[in-house]
Amino acid sequence: MNILLVSDNENVLEQLNSKLVFLRKDDFICKSDYRNAQSNITLKKPDVILLCENELNDETVDLIKIIKRKTSCPLVLVTISNNRDFILCQLIFLIMNLLLELYIT
Numbered sequence: 568m569n570i571l572l573v574s575d576n577e578n579v580l581e582q583l584n585s586k587l588v589f590l591r592k593d594d595f596i597c598k599s600d601y602r603n604a605q606s607n608i609t610l611k612k613p614d615v616i617l618l619c620e621n622e623l624n625d626e627t628v629d630l631i632k633i634i635k636r637k638t639s640c641p642l643v644l645v646t647i648s649n650n651r652d653f654i655l656c657q658l659i660f661l662i663m664n665l666l667l668e669l670y671i672t
Contacts, residue, residue, distance in 0.1 A: 568594045569611055573604045573630070574619035579647065583617060601630055608637050619645040620653070627653075628660065635664055 570587065574580050580598045587596060599607040601621055608616070616634060621627045627644075634642055644657055
């Protein structure tokens with residue numbers, strides 16, 4: 568399984584990486600910042616993406632849109648802040664996209 572961890576915070580990337588302890592020997596973890604996430608999605612072809620929110624919420628929303636256009640792999644949004652409005656907006660956005668995909672296809 569290919570796992571892509573995306574965050575602009577190196578400490579967060581290391582913490583997430585250290586929490587993934589039950590990996591099989593052939594599992595692969597790629598760490599990426601937001602700037603390189605698009606190319607890593609194309610090159611690494613992840614099976615799942617763990618996306619840590621950016622301090623600039625608009626960048627997170629933009630990257631989610633890009634990810635959903637480029638791949639159909641599961642996306643897990645990891646939040647560090649307690650910004651309830653942001654988290655709810657992201658959930659609504661993801662649900663709406665899922666419904667649109669189901670309706671269109």
